[in-house]
Amino acid sequence: MNSPEELFATPTDTNADTDALARLHRKLEQAAEEEGLLDVAYRTVDSPVGPLLLAATARGLVRVAYDVEGHDRVLDTLASRLSPRVLRAPKRLDPAAQELEEYFDGRRRRFDLPLDLSLSKGFRLLVQQHLPEIGYAQTRSYRQVAELVGNPKAVRAVGTACATNPLPVVLPCHRVLRTDGTRGDYVGGPAAKTTLLNLEAAA
Amino acid sequence: MSTKQPFEKVVAEHGRTVLRVCRALLASHDADDAWSETFLSALRGYPELPATANVEAWLVTIAHRKAIDVLRSRKRQPVPVEEVTEAPATHGVPDADDADDGLWHAVRALPGRQRQAVAYHYVAGLPYAEIAQIIGGSTDAARRAAADGISNLRKNYPGGGPS
Numbered sequence: 001m002n003s004p005e006e007l008f009a010t011p012t013d014t015n016a017d018t019d020a021l022a023r024l025h026r027k028l029e030q031a032a033e034e035e036g037l038l039d040v041a042y043r044t045v046d047s048p049v050g051p052l053l054l055a056a057t058a059r060g061l062v063r064v065a066y067d068v069e070g071h072d073r074v075l076d077t078l079a080s081r082l083s084p085r086v087l088r089a090p091k092r093l094d095p096a097a098q099e100l101e102e103y104f105d106g107r108r109r110r111f112d113l114p115l116d117l118s119l120s121k122g123f124r125l126l127v128q129q130h131l132p133e134i135g136y137a138q139t140r141s142y143r144q145v146a147e148l149v150g151n152p153k154a155v156r157a158v159g160t161a162c163a164t165n166p167l168p169v170v171l172p173c174h175r176v177l178r179t180d181g182t183r184g185d186y187v188g189g190p191a192a193k194t195t196l197l198n199l200e201a202a203a
Numbered sequence: 204m205s206t207k208q209p210f211e212k213v214v215a216e217h218g219r220t221v222l223r224v225c226r227a228l229l230a231s232h233d234a235d236d237a238w239s240e241t242f243l244s245a246l247r248g249y250p251e252l253p254a255t256a257n258v259e260a261w262l263v264t265i266a267h268r269k270a271i272d273v274l275r276s277r278k279r280q281p282v283p284v285e286e287v288t289e290a291p292a293t294h295g296v297p298d299a300d301d302a303d304d305g306l307w308h309a310v311r312a313l314p315g316r317q318r319q320a321v322a323y324h325y326v327a328g329l330p331y332a333e334i335a336q337i338i339g340g341s342t343d344a345a346r347r348a349a350a351d352g353i354s355n356l357r358k359n360y361p362g363g364g365p366s
Contacts, residue, residue: 004321004325004353004356005325007306007325007356008306008325008326017219017222020222020235021218021219021222024218024222024235024238024239024242025214025218027239028214028239028242028243028246031239031243032243032246035243035247037243037246037247040209042211075209075211076206076208076209078209079206079207079208079209079210080206080207083250084207084208084209084210084249084250085210085246085249085250086209086210086211087209087210087211087214087246088211
């Protein structure tokens with residue numbers, strides 16, 4: 001005779017259950033959006049610089065994260081800083097995914113997306129807001145960016161603002177180099193910075 | 204400091220168990236609806252849930268109420284839904300979980316409190332003290348309801364007892 005525990009043991013991952021849960025998840029995403037409960041929607045996309053996490057609030061794109069940042073850790077941070085109502089819901093990210101794909105194909109030079117910069121404050125926010133003024137395939141030094149935002153002595157703070165950019169690629173901190181012309185650090189790692197600069201130079 | 208994990212992790216960790224609980228309580232189409240209602244309601248209340256709360260017990264409590272709502276609304280519209288919802292795959296969802304289905308069918312045939320106690324203890328894995336909180340009554344009463352449920356199940360479900 002089976003014990004009740006054996007009787008109700010979870011069956012080995014039946015495909016039917018997995019399909020049903022995928023379908024129910026999609027329904028939940030849609031209902032959450034309709035009810036205004038989707039505080040943070042996210043998805044991942046593949047790119048020449050590795051998988052990117054994209055997250056958006058109702059206001060706009062709020063976070064782009066490289067694999068090296070640890071997507072789970074980034075999601076934990078979004079849950080604690082914005083709202084724990086975080087759901088994998090690709091639909092809201094469709095426009096961002098589309099524009100990024102065009103960018104990586106060399107068919108887009110400027111992003112036209114609603115952005116939510118609520119993760120940044122003060123001087124960092126100011127610097128990040130000015131980054132799109134550095135045009136496609138151009139570069140500036142940290143010093144030049146400090147001058148651009150009207151605080152020529154804040155070179156190190158510009159470096160910090162770039163390192164904490166919540167929207168890399170979209171806000172092009174990869175176009176900011178060290179004053180001696182070397183690439184300098186990058187939130188996605190130095191190889192990603194090189195890839196983006198080469199992509200823009202070739203397009 | 205304990206911070207709350209993203210809701211997506213709650214769905215990933217507990218979605219399957221809650222679906223099995225819903226199927227133990229309701230026929231498959233209704234079970235899907237109860238799952239949807241449960242997680243939407245949980246998403247709404249999630250920011251206010253204390254970070255130390257037992258998330259699974261919380262979800263089962265919500266599913267318990269949603270299942271009661273579904274059963275009540277079925278009684279108000281006395282259409283022969285039993286037959287309809289048991290029919291195989293009318294909207295593209297193959298009932299490939301048939302192996303389970305006989306079991307769920309037998310559980311659903313149990314009287315209400317036995318059915319709930321069996322589902323919450325043996326499917327969700329909740330301790331009887333938690334179950335008593337959800338269905339009311341004492342911890343011992345919840346334990347007895349589950350034991351009675353299992354012995355009834357053995358009479359009615361071929362896989363559950365000696366043949």
